[in-house]
Amino acid sequence: MDLKPFIAQAKIDLAALVAIDTVSAHGRNLEVGASFVTKLLEAEGFVIKSYPGKVAPILVAEAGEGTRTMLIYNHYDVQPESPLELWHSAPFILTEREDAAGVLRWYARGVSDDKGEFISRLAGLRALKAQHGGTLPLKIKWLLEGEEEIGSPSLEKFVHDHASELTADGCWWEFGSIDPAGRPVIYAGLKGIVCLELRAKVADSDLHSSLGAVVDNPIYKLAKAIASMRDETGRITINGFYDSVRPASSTDLEYISRIPDESAALQQAYGIKGFLENASGARYYERLNLEPVLNVNGLHGGYGDAGSKTVLPAEAFAKLDFRLVPDQNPSEIVKLIRAHLTQHNLSDVEVIELETHEMPGRSNLDHPFMKTAIDTARKVYGHEPVVHPSSGGSGPMHPFVEFVGVPVVAAGIGNISGFVHAPNENIVVAHFEKGVEYALELFSSVAKM
């Protein structure tokens, strides 16, 4: 089938969609964006319900017939465009240009994350309809939210409450990418996350450091807390922390053993001094995909300028995030952290839960839908897909997996130089075109599943 006309129309639609600056962090144009998405889907015969979210509507669109049902999750909001001065073209105008290597790209905020993903899938769906005389040979349930870039504050509860309306044979997640070798990179899970601030205070004002002989030090308290929570391999030493970790399946480990080892390339790109446990290959990806992590995002207290200042700071704070894996629960983890601090005589270290709070979610790669998504990718891209049982990152996949009970696969059109969340966000035009084809083939394959 000639996809060119569908791709041409998709480019126009994508240009129109990125022109609407749906920045959820600033509450900008979210209703306008939702309305345009609604019109695009209504034009394809979707029946759409709009539900109020915290700052933007959640749209649930339904269309099609058949024995199989596919759920798709996308979002129409984007990250803020700042810093504006680093953009080489206006962030909300779709701009086509070749990069330094002569690769044709489209640039705009949201062109990758997540408007390009949505539009490429829509174009594939239009091609599918054209193949089937204007009808859809499977049922599609399309959920789009406008709060993904602010942590999806409404989604977990929404999916929980609407689980019975969202049942499907499989769910297509909002993102995915093509690696530099042209291989599709597919994820079957996302880690959970809980962000905390630890605060220690020893006095109402800074003291002369000679008083450190008798007054405790808030940075020492935080250092003790942090150092006691993990060991030098990165393993977390909080009592009970691993109790609810689901063991990796043999399928997960098999897929992990096949991931091309890109640790050396990452090490060079970022000047990384070394990896924990000197991990590489399967062990590296086992850590990245399947193991929980304690990160210290920042710690600040006391003097920080040149030279020395003999001060005993009154207070200090640290920001931590814990990446979690199934079946860990952020609220339970926070309880374990508080218990740990008490056990270590640090109950005076204040624990503040920050907003970011997501449950982990991971799908079974043996499920026929997951196999179909992987097989279709192999066929469309002509390369063996790189399958990660889970991303190292976090996102709101959990309620789909756990409440709806649907397997979720992430496959898409992103690229490693896509500058997602940064200036000059882009996609490779050829990846977009392949994405339309992948959508068409995935819909067709699932319809026949």
Place this chain on the structure above:
Amino acid sequence: MDLKPFIAQAKIDLAALVAIDTVSAHGRNLEVGASFVTKLLEAEGFVIKSYPGKVAPILVAEAGEGTRTMLIYNHYDVQPESPLELWHSAPFILTEREDAAGVLRWYARGVSDDKGEFISRLAGLRALKAQHGGTLPLKIKWLLEGEEEIGSPSLEKFVHDHASELTADGCWWEFGSIDPAGRPVIYAGLKGIVCLELRAKVADSDLHSSLGAVVDNPIYKLAKAIASMRDETGRITINGFYDSVRPASSTDLEYISRIPDESAALQQAYGIKGFLENASGARYYERLNLEPVLNVNGLHGGYGDAGSKTVLPAEAFAKLDFRLVPDQNPSEIVKLIRAHLTQHNLSDVEVIELETHEMPGRSNLDHPFMKTAIDTARKVYGHEPVVHPSSGGSGPMHPFVEFVGVPVVAAGIGNISGFVHAPNENIVVAHFEKGVEYALELFSSVAKM
């Protein structure tokens, strides 16, 4: 003896001396200050030698006859006057006014630290000469430097090289104070200090925190380093750290047991949450005066604004000071710290020695000179002196104690609300007057020792 005329002249001299803004940190007017001090001392018959220091001359003045010799250490430089807007009168104009409680005070930069100390002693010496028909009944060696406020970078070596010229029966240190109850507060030692920066770096640029699964965290490394160096009581857990600590003498412990317990007042004044080991009384002062300390002055790395940011920072640094006691040596301590880091698998944590680097010094309170200084204080002030075997602070006392071999006592005219190093530095006029009397009596007593 009527000291009024001596005090009146001293006020004039002090006003003239504070008018010279000898800010060593800025290299301001140090030669002018040295020259005026020289003139004041020459007028009393001193023979003065001037030696070049790093930025200001070191003056050694000698006068007098007799079997006993007293060495005096003062400095003619001052701290910067900023922030100017917080001063209630011009910092370099001696200004007399009553405080809110009706206590008459003199305000100016250096009026306490250390020009008021120097001039009160000079006035006592003039009174002594008047009592003895214009002669001095003891030999006085007066060493004044102009680099004390920048850490006395020339002094240790100078005193080492000139030790034989500086021999004396006792040395009177540059400071001391009168407590709110009117008791003279006397110190027989100062701690040493070594300031370090610890730096940890894991990559050339910040990373997404999901990579914390495979890349170590620089804040964790610093936390582990700091947490491993002390325990929760503040005791330092670096191998060999206490090996060269000189045991407290029974005299030291006896004096410490008699120090009025002001820990509760300090706790209230600064809103201190509690003391290490819940120390109070003798244990509190034993810690403060006689035990080495690890202070964390600051630690900075990664995200520090509101909310959360899932970043893995590339690097972080911490500033530490170690307060040392006799006979610990800063250079040896740095070696132990480096060895400790290696033992704890943290040899990739960089150790940078900062400029502040002073040896500890403490005198034997059983020495007749020390007893004379304490007895004279009891007589002049009409209160039992509060004697600290050492201050919790640091200063360049070490070369006098160790190279010259002279006992050193710190007694003077400061007060707890004196705002030394801060805007509105001041002394209580009555303390200055009593200081002139104390100088006269101390000189007389030492002459008869």
